Amino acid sequence: MAAFQTSIDGTIHILSVSGRLDPSGGKDLKDTMAVLADGEEKGDLLIDLENLDYMASAGFRELFLAGRKIGRKGGRLVVCSLRGEVKRVFELARFDTAYPIFETRQEALDHLKA
Numbered sequence: 001m002a003a004f005q006t007s008i009d010g011t012i013h014i015l016s017v018s019g020r021l022d023p024s025g026g027k028d029l030k031d032t033m034a035v036l037a038d039g040e041e042k043g044d045l046l047i048d049l050e051n052l053d054y055m056a057s058a059g060f061r062e063l064f065l066a067g068r069k070i071g072r073k074g075g076r077l078v079v080c081s082l083r084g085e086v087k088r089v090f091e092l093a094r095f096d097t098a099y100p101i102f103e104t105r106q107e108a109l110d111h112l113k114a
Helices: 025-037 057-072 084-093 105-113
Strands: 002-009 012-021 044-055 077-080
Touching: 002 025, 012 025, 012 105, 025 057, 044 057, 044 084, 044 105, 057 077, 077 105
Parallel strands: 012 044, 044 077
Antiparallel strands: 002 012
């Protein structure tokens, strides 16, 4: 089961996901990101996956859809701290073409603040 933690750095919303994001967790991810992405104003969303051990395809789908929604408002979605099997799947699926991926949270924050 996945756990979600949210925080804010200035105008950047940060969502940290940990554990295992199985198919049933896709709805939880969708609901959590909707709260962060549904504001009226432009906003950026940083997804930190440092402590995520597994992500089912439903999680990738929800990231992609949230990125599109945020992009329509002029915001950006970035991902950071991929590791292990999650990183391998991101690379195989070429998800770096959908949104930027950074090695660390600090690199992602620097990119969004630039």
